[in-house]
Amino acid sequence: MRNLRITAAQNLRSQWICRGCLQQRVRSVWPTAPFSTTHPEGSRQKIRRRRVIWATIGGSLGIGAIASFQDIKHGVAVIQRSARVFGALVLNINDYRTVLNSNDKDQDEDSWQLMLKACHQRCADRTLRVLEKNGSIFIKLGQHLSSMNYLLPLEWTRTFIPLQDHCPESSYEAIEQMFIDDTGQPIAAHFDNFDPRPIGAASLAQVHLATMKDTGAKVAVKVQHPALKEWVPLDLALTRLTFSTLKYFFPEYDLEWLSNEMESSLPQELDFALEGQNALVTKEYFKVIKESPLLVPDVYWGRKRILVMEYIAGHRTDDLAYLDSNGIDRDEVSAALARIFNEMIFGDTPLHCDPHGGNIAIRRNDLRTRHNFDIILYDHGLYRDIPMPMRRNYAKLWLAVIDADEKCMRQYSKLVAGVSDDQFPLFASAITGRDYRTVTSSVVSTRSEEEKEVVSGAMGDGMLQELVQLLGQVPRIVLLILKTNDLTRNLDESLQTREGPVRNFLILARYCSRVVFREQMDIIRGHGSMLWPRNMLQRLGAWSSYLRVEAKLSLYEWYVYFRRLARLSPLASI
Numbered sequence: 001m002r003n004l005r006i007t008a009a010q011n012l013r014s015q016w017i018c019r020g021c022l023q024q025r026v027r028s029v030w031p032t033a034p035f036s037t038t039h040p041e042g043s044r045q046k047i048r049r050r051r052v053i054w055a056t057i058g059g060s061l062g063i064g065a066i067a068s069f070q071d072i073k074h075g076v077a078v079i080q081r082s083a084r085v086f087g088a089l090v091l092n093i094n095d096y097r098t099v100l101n102s103n104d105k106d107q108d109e110d111s112w113q114l115m116l117k118a119c120h121q122r123c124a125d126r127t128l129r130v131l132e133k134n135g136s137i138f139i140k141l142g143q144h145l146s147s148m149n150y151l152l153p154l155e156w157t158r159t160f161i162p163l164q165d166h167c168p169e170s171s172y173e174a175i176e177q178m179f180i181d182d183t184g185q186p187i188a189a190h191f192d193n194f195d196p197r198p199i200g201a202a203s204l205a206q207v208h209l210a211t212m213k214d215t216g217a218k219v220a221v222k223v224q225h226p227a228l229k230e231w232v233p234l235d236l237a238l239t240r241l242t243f244s245t246l247k248y249f250f251p252e253y254d255l256e257w258l259s260n261e262m263e264s265s266l267p268q269e270l271d272f273a274l275e276g277q278n279a280l281v282t283k284e285y286f287k288v289i290k291e292s293p294l295l296v297p298d299v300y301w302g303r304k305r306i307l308v309m310e311y312i313a314g315h316r317t318d319d320l321a322y323l324d325s326n327g328i329d330r331d332e333v334s335a336a337l338a339r340i341f342n343e344m345i346f347g348d349t350p351l352h353c354d355p356h357g358g359n360i361a362i363r364r365n366d367l368r369t370r371h372n373f374d375i376i377l378y379d380h381g382l383y384r385d386i387p388m389p390m391r392r393n394y395a396k397l398w399l400a401v402i403d404a405d406e407k408c409m410r411q412y413s414k415l416v417a418g419v420s421d422d423q424f425p426l427f428a429s430a431i432t433g434r435d436y437r438t439v440t441s442s443v444v445s446t447r448s449e450e451e452k453e454v455v456s457g458a459m460g461d462g463m464l465q466e467l468v469q470l471l472g473q474v475p476r477i478v479l480l481i482l483k484t485n486d487l488t489r490n491l492d493e494s495l496q497t498r499e500g501p502v503r504n505f506l507i508l509a510r511y512c513s514r515v516v517f518r519e520q521m522d523i524i525r526g527h528g529s530m531l532w533p534r535n536m537l538q539r540l541g542a543w544s545s546y547l548r549v550e551a552k553l554s555l556y557e558w559y560v561y562f563r564r565l566a567r568l569s570p571l572a573s574i
Contacts, residue, residue: 078234081134085238088130092123093249120155128159135168136231137266139203141239144258147356147486151467164358167203172196174226175208182303189213190308194221202358202379204228204269209311212300217310220297222272224305232270236263252465257472261479265353269381276302278350278380279309285349286340293365294340295374314361314376318494326364328373330495331503333362336375338504341488342511345481346391350383353480355487357494384480390416392519394481395512401432402509406440417474426466427474431482433489503557510553517546 099119102112131138145152146160179187187194191210198206199220208221236259243259268274276299283296298310315322317337323330337360344351361376368374386394393415400408409428413419419427428439471479492504520542524535 074230081231081234082238084130084133085242088126089242089245091126093245095119095123097249117153117155120153121159124156124159127156128163131160131163132166134231134235136225136228137203137235137239137262139163139167140266141258141262143203144262147490151471163203167201167206168225169198169201169206170223170225170227175223178223178226178305182305191219191221192216204381205272210308212308217300219300220309220311222307222309224270224272226305228270229305232266236266253468254472255468257476257479261476264476265382268383271304272307272381273302273304275379275381276307276309278383282349282352282377282380282383285347286343289343291370292340292343293336293368293371293373293375295376296380297376297378312361312363312374312376314363314374316357317360317362317491318357319362320496323362323495326373328362328364331497331499332371333373333375334492334495334497334499335503335507336371336373337488337491338507340375340377341484342508345386345484346395346511346515350385351480351484352377352380353382353384353484354379355484355491357491360491384477386477386481390477392515395515397431398508399512399516401428401439402505402512404440409439417478419470419474423466423470426470430467430470431485433486506553506557510550513546513549513553517542 096119099115102115128142131142142160142163146157146163149157176187179185179190183190190213192213193211195209198208200207205222205224208223210219210221211217212219239262240256240259243256247254247256279296279299283298286292286294286296295312297312300308300310302308317333320330322328323333341352341355343349355377359377359379361378363374363376364372365374366372393412397409397412397416400406400412410421410424413424413427417427429435432439471482492501521539524538524542527535527538529535
C-alpha cells in the first residue's frame with residue numbers, strides 16, 4: 001500500500017514542471033521578456049501587453065458592433081420597405097372593398113361611379129408614394145403600369161406618369177465604389193474625364209459622359225444603381241406577394257402575370273454585359289439593310305453593372321419642333337420606325353421589347369440618300385427571340401386582319417395565343433387597339449373619337465375583367481409582342497402624322513406577305529429538287545402571288561406619297 005502511495009505521488013509530480021521550465025514554456029507561447037515586481041521595466045512591459053490585449057479585444061468588439069449595426073440597419077430598412085408595401089396594400093384593398101360593396105340597387109349610378117373614381121385616385125396616390133419612397137424596381141413597375149391605359153383606370157395611369165421622368169440618381173461616391181468592386185480599379189484608371197453628373201437617369205441605371213483614357217473617344221457610360229444589388233431580391237418577392245394577395249381578394253382581376261414577367265425579364269435587364277451583346281447583334285443585323293436609318297451605338301466594353309458605349313446624342317421622337325425646324329418629315333420617321341420593328345418581329349433577329357420614347361432618338365443626317373435623319377436605338381437590355389412558327393402564324397393573323405377575314409383571324413389567333421372563339425373578339429381588339437366591329441370591317445383607318453369612347457365604355461362595362469384573364473393565359477412572348485405594339489403605336493401617335501395608320505399598315509402587310517412567301521419556299525424545298533416540274537410550278541405560283549401583292553402595295557404606297565406631295569387630305573382607309 002505504501003508503495004502504491006509513493007508511485008501515485010511520483011506520477012502526480014510528473015504532471016508539474018519547475019519554474020524555469022514553466023517560464024521557458026510561456027516564452028514559447030507568448031514571446032515577451034521576463035518581468036519582475038522588483039524592476040520598473042518589467043511593470044511597463046506588463047502594462048503594454050495589457051493595453052495591446054485590451055486594444056485587440058476592443059477592436060474586435062468594435063468591428064463586430066459595426067457589422068452588427070450594418071445588419072441591424074439593413075434589417076430595419078427591410079422592415080420599413082415591407083411595411084410601406086403591406087400598409088398601402090391593406091389600405092387599398094379595404095378601400096376598394098368598401099366602395100364595391102356599397103354599390104346597392106338604390107344608389108344612383110352616377111354617384112357610385114364618382115365614388116369609384118375617387119377610390120381609384122386615393123389608391124393610386126397612396127401607391128405612388130410607396131413606389132417613390134422604395135425606389136429600386138418599384139419605379140420600373142410604376143413606369144410599366146403608367147403605359148397600361150388599356151387595362152388600368154385613367155386615375156392610375158395618369159398618376160404614375162411622373163415616374164417616367166423623375167428617377168432617382170446614385171451618388172458619385174457609390175458609383176466609384178462599384179467600379180472598384182466590379183473592375184478592381186477606380187474610375188480614373190479607365191477614363192481621363194468622367195462627368196460626375198449623369199446626363200440621364202432611369203429606374204435601373206444612369207448615364208455619364210466620359211473620355212476614354214487610351215483613345216480619347218467620347219463615350220456614354222451606363223452604370224447600374226448600386227443599391228439594386230441589395231434590394232432586388234426583396235423587392236421582387238414583395239411584388240410577387242402583392243399581386244398574389246390582390247388575386248386572393250379579387251380573383252377576377254388576376255395580375256400575377258405582371259410579376260411573373262418582371263421576374264423573368266429583370267435579370268436580363270440588369271445584366272449589362274448581355275445588353276452589350278444584344279446591341280452588337282442588332283447593329284450587325286441592320287448594317288446590311290442599307291436603306292434603314294437605324295443607328296445603334298457601338299459598344300467598347302461591359303461588365304454586369306457597367307457598359308461603355310459610343311456617345312450618340314439625339315432628340316426625342318415627340319420633339320416635333322426639332323423635327324419641323326430641321327426639315328425632318330414626320331411621316332417618314334413613322335414609316336422608318338414601322339420598318340425597323342416589323343423587321344424585328346418578322347425578320348431573323350431578336351425583338352427589342354422596350355421601345356418607349358426614352359429609348360429612341362432622332363438626329364438630322366444629310367449624308368443618307370433615302371432619309372435625312374438617323375433613328376438611334378438605346379437600351380438593349382430586354383430582347384426576345386420569337387420562334388419561327390409563331391412569326392409565321394402571327395404574319396398570317398395580321399394579313400387576315402388587314403383583309404377583314406374573320407374566319408382566318410380566329411384560326412391564327414388560336415395558333416398564336418391559344419384563345420378560344422369566345423375570347424377572340426377581345427383578343428382582336430387587344431392586338432389592334434381597335435373596336436371589334438372595326439376589326440371585322442376595315443382596321444386600316446384612323447380611329448375616331450366615337451370609337452375611342454366605345455372602347456373605353458366597353459372596358460368599364462365588364463370587358464376589363466375578361467381582358468385581365470385573357471392576358472394571364474397567353475404565352476409570355478405574345479405579351480411582349482403586344483407590349484411592343486402598344487409602345488410603337490404610342491410613338492406613331494405622338495408624331496401626329498398626316499397619313500395616319502394607312503401607310504404603316506401597308507408596310508406591315510409587306511412584311512407579312514414576305515414571311516408567308518418564304519414559308520412557301522421552305523415547304524417546296526422540302527419536297528425535293530427545285531428542278532422537278534411540280535416544284536417549279538409551285539415555285540412560280542408562289543412567286544407570282546408574292547409579286548402581285550408587292551406590286552399592289554408598292555403602287556398604293558406611291559399613290560399615298562404623291563397625294564402627300566400634292567397636299568391632298570390623307571386617306572381615311574384603304
